[in-house]
Amino acid sequence: MSVNNPNWKPKIVAFCCNWCSYAGADLAGSGRMNYPADVKIIRVPCSCRVNPLFILRAFERGADGVIICGCHPGDCHYTSGNYYARRRLTMLFSLLDYLGIERDRTRVEWVSAAEGAKFAKTMNEFVETIYSLGENRKLSDIRCKKS
Amino acid sequence: MQKIGVFVCWCGSNIAGTVDVEAVAEAMKTVPGVVFSTHYQYMCSAAGQKLIADAIHEHHLDGIVVASCSPRMHENTFRKTAEAAGLNPYMVEIANIREQCSWIHKDKEEGTAKAIVLAKAAVAKLLHNKPLTAGTSAVTKRCLVIGGGIAGIQTALDVADAGYEVDIVEQRPTIGGRMAQLDKTFPTLDCSACILTPKMVEAAQNEKINIISYAKVEKVDGFVGNFRATIRKKARCVDETKCTGCSLYMNKCPSKKGKDEFNMEMNNRPAIYIPFAQAIPNVAVIDPEQCVKLKTGKCGLCQKVCTAGAIDYTQQDELMEREYGAIVVATGFKPIDPSPLNEYGYAENADVITSLELERLMNAAGPTKGTLLRPSDLKHPHEIVFIQCVGSRCDENTKRGKPYCSKICCMYTAKHAMLIRDKYPDTKVHVFYIDVRTPGKNFDEFYRRAVEQYGVDYIKGMVGKVAREGDKLMVRGSDLISNQQVEIAADLVVLATAIEPDPSARSIGTMLTASMDTNDFFTEAHAKLRPVESPTAGIFLSGVAQGPKDVPETVAQASAAAAKVIGLLAKDHLVTNPCVAGSDELLCNGCSQCEKVCPYGAITYVDKEVRGPGVREVRRVAQVNPAVCQGCGACTVTCPSGAMDLKGFTNQQIMAEVDAICL
């Protein structure tokens, strides 16, 4: 937990779809809306490009939170990508929860290209949640690392 | 090992203000693979681009990372720079250290640290980049226009004018659409037929335009530039090449029970008919539901009188396959049925009519030959009530109608009121309205004329009940301005019913994989910047199919869609996005999961001899058509075997980014 390490800064990966959420993140920037530097964005064409593997990989490599942002349901640039993403991520989150990984470390938010403020607000909330959860060790240690 | 160059942009103080660009450039020098790293005030400037080009030459770079503004801003700029310097344009990655770093963080130390991570992630990704080449696909230089109303006709004329072939597919026996049913048009009051029919004739005579009437599009395959459509031309039982449109049969036909669709079913027509005098094609059609010959085998009177020998009762539906480069959706609209809104009594009272029915009642070719007579007793109405917003602007939870404003009703109601007051000055005309919406050139002036010059009584309020009392219709409504409830004994009530997309729109949208909104209007690619294109490449939108609009707006959009079509057809080849999915056939299981999630039908399966290390066998494998694939990546995640990957966003590239950010 963060108590052990006062200098701990969370690592947060945000997957953003190119058409809505990445543009929304850009808009948050143009509007100079602050959110913590702990969030690093990875651009993907669509939320449906986010392979659950990427999320597992991030956690395993030490991410403390992973958030996926896409176009609002019904507004997908590719018409149906976010609908598939919605099911896939629901199932993944549920599985992680079942394994005892704090469910609040994962989140999906639909952010349109016009919702810069929502993007910033979401990131602020999410970072706050991760701070309250502290360091994530669980997934990388689910098989008892010897180290 | 690849040789990568990193270029950190100051963007003046936009980046340099919160990010220590020098420190970033310095830090990047120690990253494996990076052989050159520098910073400059404005990388996107000519000098900045030259700096990049020089470095590519001097250090023999294989790829570059530009740490600058959003890739949505200058990715293309830097790709061109790289290409000009002899690098593959897809060996460029952008680290977004402005919108997603310097602009959102205030602390310089924090901003610098984050910028370094973002640049490292870009390098990590770039190390897995492969040069990509955009493919090309040929363009079939023919356009399909679905719908032959004013929108479809205008688009077809403009496209044909540029020298391209156009097929108009119209579901009814004639083109002309809704506009042909109108009497006069606002705000100029020209006769609708007088301005429309010349265009119909022009379309018919244009040798580049092929009108396929009484037909529907059944199936569309393919992709932008290369569509293949199956069109069903319904049997009209009349040979189009022989019929002269003489109408001699009209009085012979014993069946008189067909409803005249053109006159809003207010009168009957024979089983063999031409919808209206100026129909194009001016060819009769036999209604199979009404024709005695087709139903019982006995009759054949029309065949006997037809001197041209055009009648052919044995005619069958004809299926034709045509190829197109572009498709325009111009499916138009229909008024809603106001019967469920029972307070207006539309279903019970013949003298409660819709505005489109009034158009026909006022038209010289209509059921009353242009004399305004009310349907119940064919008497002249002396007091008329118009009710606006019938079924428009409703909360969706009420199930009382459409949530949108139908846009044209305010203006045509003013037109009707004005025309009636002009022609029959003894008639009192009241209009119940919620708002009068007149945003158009000369529109408000037009509405004011109705009030000031013609004395139309506009009542701010809505009608609560219409009830018959003797031969009068008692209309009770509120007058919000004088704060009283009013009751008017009217002879005729006209409902400005909402308009909705033609019922054929939904299936056409599905067929074209063109997205639609919840009201079945086609969605545009961008509400402001791409208003006449569907998000599906090669599909264009014309007229009310996209949303309610009046004639001038429809014509403007129709010409705009035509311009987009011409721009597409003018190309011999289309450059395709190289960032598409591709299947590694050595890994592919042929399990068909990917096909299920592809929104474009870009994936097919073939039995193919697969050769690899120690492998030589015939397998069922997935193939992606790169011209159809739009690069969403849905298939890559569905693929169980990891055979499917997305160029430009490969599993390895994204994993490398994840690692770089998390380490």
Place this chain on the structure above:
Amino acid sequence: MQEIMNRMKARAIALLADGTVSRVMGWEKGEGEYDWSPALFENAEEMEAFVYGDYAGANLSKYCLKLGKLEGKTLVILKPCDTLSFKQLIHEHRLEREKFYIIGAGCTGMKDEKGALLKCNACKSKEFAIYDEIIDSEESRKPTGVMDRMAGVADLEQMTAQERYDFWQGELSRCIRCNACRNVCPACTCIKCVFDNPASGVQSKAPVTSFEENMFHIIRAYHVAGRCTDCGECSRVCPQNIPLHLLNRKLIKDMNELYGEYQAGEGDEERTPLTSYTKEDAEPGIVHERGRA
């Protein structure tokens, strides 16, 4: 069961004799009393060793992948639950129907040395999803194993997150990465497994990365989500007795609850819950909300 076996044997020999099939995929006795193994028989003589009965628990569907590539038809014996796996493989175009002659085998619940098999305690069905003929008995049509299939999952769901974590850490830490679960799984039919494919980003066997080590079972469970018929073979073969079926069943339970009842391999729809959607689907936040409720 003895009677079913005798009929089955006679029928198989007849089908071999008249050339309908070229081989028979069934079971033979191994060294121990309970140790029955899948076996291939090519003539009447070999068929002497054929057995069917309480210890024929193994699901033969996966063996069909290779058999389907051979000349001629293969006779394969499938218990009701096995037919689901077989049908699912047809849905995925991994098997060709015409390469097989399927005898649906009546089943009264399978056992091993410890008693009834896990999958048989909560028997999914006595219906055959696919077959050419059925050889069963009055007895075998009666329901067996009526325990609640999702009871184990529900128990875990009731625990706190930390308890669940401790449970899984305890279980998964025992894994020796022998790959038996993967190799037996009828849904694991990739020509090249992602765990053996460096380009998948999951890395190769050597050097074994911590990512692969840690994530193996999670990735595998997700990998077969929507395609897993819950045949239970993974847990049956695990030498470390890790209850791997609890991962698969969790996903099945969630999909049933959120997207409607679905049984992989049943019916003719090739789409799985993860390759379909409705506009009204629950948002991923439901996982969070459910936990808080």
Place this chain on the structure above:
Amino acid sequence: MENSVKFLTETVLRISGVDPRKCMKCGKCSGTCPNYDAMEYHPHQFVSMVEKGQIEKLMNSDSIYLCLGCMACVERCPRNVAPGKLVGAVAQLKLRQQDMNRKGGNDVAAFADEIVPQQLLMAAMRKYRK
């Protein structure tokens, strides 16, 4: 009992479940109302006055007892605003303030049989307990 505009408005909105901001001021409710002329404030005015917080004016008007409870305005409102529910809510607030609300839902059941419509019962109770 509290009498601030905020309290009164919030109470009326809570009792009625109505969102007056959905109103597009078309006047359909008042065009529909069968007892319009008897009422000092008409259905559409209830909507706009509640939105403006003028609850006390409404409470002190006889209009709240003159609503027949026919719910035609609720049925026909194109925006799902339900003015009739607002009238009912203001009337109920008035009753509460007069401490006249002691008859609870259980007492109403005694009046109800299969023939008497519930709306009539409610409207009658409002009127005769004035």
